[in-house]
Amino acid sequence: MSANEKDIQNSCCSGSHEQKLEVIQAETDCCSKENTDHGKQEASCCTAQETEERESSCCETGEVDDDKDAGQPDNPLQLVEYQIKGMDCPSCAATIEKGLQKKEGIQSVSVNYGTAKMAVGAENPALFDQIPQHVKKLGFDAHPLQTEREMETYKVEGMDCGSCAATIEKHLSNNAAVKEVRVNFSTGKLHVRHTTKPDEIIKEVQRSGFEAYLESGETPAAGKGNDRRHFPAATVSGTMLALGFIGSFTPLSAAWITAFYALAIAVGGWKPLRSAFYAVKSGSLDMNVLMASAALGAALIGEWFEGAMVVWLFAVGNALQNRSLERTRDSIRSLMNIAPAEALVKEGRQWIRKAVEEVSIGEVIVVKPGDRVPLDGEILSGASSLNQAPITGESLPVDKQEGDVVYAGTINESGSLEVRVTKRSEDTAIAKIIHLVEEAQEKKAPTQAFVDRFAGVYTPIVFILALLVMVIPPLITGGAWGEWLYKGISLLVVACPCALVISTPVAIVSAIGNAARHGVLIKGGTFLEKAGAIQVMAFDKTGTLTEGRPKVADVITLHGEKDELISIARTIEEYSAHPIAAAVSAYASERGISAVNGRDFRALPGKGAQADIDGTVYYAGNSKLFKELGVPLNELESQLKQLQSEGKTIVLIGTAEEISGIISVADSMREITVRLIQSLKQSGLKELVMLTGDNEGTARRIAAEAGVDRYFADLMPEDKTKAIEKLKHEGKQVAMVGDGINDAPALASSDLGIAMGGAGTDTAMETADVVLMADNLEKLPHTIRLSRKALTIIKQNVWFSLLTKLAALVLIFPGFLTLWMAVLSDTGAALIVILNSMRLLRHKA
Structure with missing residues (x-):
């Protein structure tokens, strides 16, 4: 028997019956997908019947036992599944497979591009912890599926830029109890898998200079962290600074004035200094390191006023930035508060109020006029109009009657409804929307990734340059040490790339939050940027441009x-x-x-x-x-x-x-189609194309009525993919709009896949890059305009940040830029970038 056959036998025979059934179901789903896509999916699979036969043949023949008796090791092959992120095409899957197969101890690797999952087989369980590192070296992210549910999410307060997130991440990574940690500055969240108590994680974050609490609020510590009254460091520091400044115009002795400034530095600078210590300890150069160095340096050369001003401006700037950033990060909070916390449940002849988490599938709830629907369900009796704007962005209420589906968070306008619950609270449409939006806000856009890499190189270079400015001129030219120390410290402050680093993520979070409130899910910064760069948009005809x-x-x-x-x-x-x-x-x-x-x-x-x-x-x-x-x-x-x-x-x-x-x-034709096409043309799209399987005559008539520029007729599903490829070969960025299921191959091959009707289909929400929650295209022009405005604002932010830094650098050496002016320029630039990005929250359809 070959080694490959043994791997197959080990993988199919090990594990429980339930696991085998999951494999069979997965392969059946694979076949369904392959048939739908007419062979576009590259992963091979077999029918459920064939899989069961293969299970029986490999588990009942006894060949495995014979081989074991012949001297094979007793350790059974263990399989662990991972979720893979970052794959763009099937060749990425092949890259991961080949890369991992070379690693010693790994017996089998199978990557499915369609489901973005990977199964790894190994006899030594210790190897599984190393898989994410190996995959990361190949340019992708891997997360164990069986441990993702164990990840805890914490809300972090006080992060001002991406380097703060890196500091927390590095600090926690050094803790033996932490198995996996991810900190996202954009959403202000910490995702950590650990073996210790949540209190310990919160304390570790506090040691880094930040505040954290469990997002679920399930522990007392989390509640305390959330409700704690922060010491007013900025206010006390500012008071000491003011007393010292006023005292300088009075007969008060210099010692007292210096004492006031020293107190201002100590009170306002304690937290940045503590954070700087842990940042340096973890090998990170964040803004706390730079500001703490500047304040201490100013004190050492006797510039107490400058040092106190640096600390106070930094504290005030942080407070303003945090307040602004929280408004941006909470752009999705309005969605989270939509669904009510309780439901009126029928038990026998009585109606009892229950928390939505306690309501089971199949129970009957009542929704009175004016109330919000607490859970997804099906109407058993009654008729009414429901406002579905929170889910789909539709401007007009939708009439519902017996047998129709209702969604949690929608508003019952008139009649009383009895609804049979079909989904638990964590599985409702609104819960999935919130989850997808939060995931999208955490994904880095290409511009953000570039800026982060740039900042990672820029900051240490300028830090070294500042040290050289402090030392070289006095040694070579005999200049005054105090003067060049002052210029070097100012350069340290200017080195902080805070405004540049936050220029992209704040804009991305704001735009994605705005789109979600209008019934559009954009799955990440990458797709937001792509939507802003689209030149050609192709539409499936049936059910998209037409009623179907x-x-x-x-x-x-x-x-x-x-x-x-x-x-x-x-x-x-x-x-x-x-x-x-x-x-x-x-x-x-x-x-x-x-x-x-x-x-x-x-x-x-x-x-x-x-x-x-x-x-x-x-x-x-x-x-x-x-x-x-x-x-x-x-x-x-x-x-x-x-x-x-x-x-x-x-x-x-x-x-x-x-x-x-x-x-x-x-x-x-849909009523809105003609108006939609005209609006998209006004949005700046160069060409609008229709794809259809209908004959030439039908295609010509619909194209003329709709006003599209071009059409392709008599297309099979695989032909739609060829049409998309043809448009791409013309050198254009192409978006495809379809229903997310029948048009899957074309959606996958386009630069941007846009699916309709996400509120009704899980498939649409999972497969497309952009999902229109309503079953119409009303919000498409708004999405394109929002994406283009986001790109414009990102460019404005990046250029403004760079030019501000350049101007500050130029003004330092002639002596025009004082230390406190350097802090003000840095903090001010960051605030301006945040406020500019927040304009996207108010962008109207």
Whole structure:
């Protein structure tokens, strides 16, 4: 038996029955996906039946036991699954597989690009902890699936820029009890997997100079951390600074004045100094290190006023920055507070209030007029209009009745509803939206990643340059030590890249939060930037630009009255479930035209239907049916061809002797489509394209009605992918808009995949880069404009930050820039960048 066969046997035979069933289900899902995508998914798979047969063959033959008896090791192969982030194409999956297979001790590696999951097999459990490091070296992120649920999330206060996050991360990484740690400055959150108590993690963060508390608020320590009254360091420091400054104009002795300034430095600088100590200890050069060095240096050269001013301005600037950043970070808080905390649950004949977390699937809740729906569910009784704007961004209430789905957080406008709960509180649509938005806000955009790398190189270089400025000129030119020390300290302050580092993440968080409030999920900074750079947008026709269901387009009478023709057609079609029959019946119903008494209803597969009306057999069908009946169609040929050339389906109504009339049916345009296309053109898109599997005639008609610039007709699903590739080869950034399921290959191959109707489908929320929660395109122009404005603001922030630093550097050496002015320029630049980014929160649709 080959080594590869042994790995397969070990992997399929080890583990519980439930785990095997999960493998079978995963492979079945893989096959469904592969069939849907017409072979686009590269990962190979087999049917559930084949998998079960393979399980049986490898687990029952006894070959594994024979090999074991022949001298194979007793240690069973263990499998651990990881979630992989950062893969752009199937070749990335191949890169990870090849990279890990070279590592000693790893027996098997399988990466599935479609699900972004990796299964690693090894006999030594210690190897599994090293996998994330190996994957990171390959340029990707890996997180064990079985341990992600153990990750605790803490809210961190006091972070001013990305270097603060790095300081906390490095400090906690040195703690043996911490297994994995991630700190995100954008959202102000710490994600940590550890083996100690939450109190210990909170204390470790405090030692780094920051405050932390459990986001869930489940422990007393977390509550204390959240509600604690902070010592007013900025106020006390400012008071001491003011007393010293005022004292300098009075006969007060110099010793007292110096004492006031020293107290101002001690009170205001204690926290930055403590943070600086831990930053240096963990090998990080953050702003606390630079500011603490500047304040201590000023005191050493006797510039007590300058040192006190540095500390006070830094404390005030931090307070203002933190307040502004919290407003930005809480841009999604309005969503989190939408769903009520309690539900009125039916128990027997009584209604009892319960916390939503305690309500189980299948229980019945009541939603009174004016109340918010507490949980996702299905209406059992009652009818009402619901305001779904918090979920989908729709401006008008949606009518709901028995059998319809309602979402947590939506507002019941009128009637009372009894709703059967279908999802637990953590699985509701609003919960998923919040989770996806928070994930998106934590993902770095390409610009942010570049800026972080730049800052990582820039800061130590300027720090070294500042030390050289302090030492070299006095040694070589004999200049005054105090003067060059002062310039070196000023350079330290200017070296802080805070404004530059926060220029991108604050804008990204603000824009993603704004989009979420308008019913649009943007899955990360990368996709926000891509949306702002899109030049061409391609649309799937059916269900996107059009309603996706046929409607009557023309009614042409040849004999008799129009209403009589429609009544006959409705009588014949009323008992058919065919979409065209339903369109004819709906058309008659809308006009109040009822069916007449008929009998002997019969369906004629592939041709139409018939019914006996008042002793005469009437037919509704295609031209093939009437040709077989011997009815002459010569006079109608030109008219039929004209209708068909317009992409319409023909239904002829008549008897075995003559044609009474013609009804044409076509897919109808959405009401907003024309307005949408015009709005997108005004947003600056160069070309709008329609992709459809319909014939040339239908495509031409819909394209003309919609106002798109170009169309591709007669496309199979794989052909849509080729059309996207063709547009990309023309040198354009292409976005694809579809329903997230049938258009999966095209969505995946485009530069930006935009799915519709995320509120109703988990698939759309998981697969696309951007999700429109409502089943329409109303918010698409707003998304494009918001993304472009975000790109503009990011560029403004970056250039402003760089030019401010350059100006400060130029002014230091002639002596025009004092130390406190350097602090003011740094803090002021950071505040301006934050305020500029916050404009995205107020950007209106």
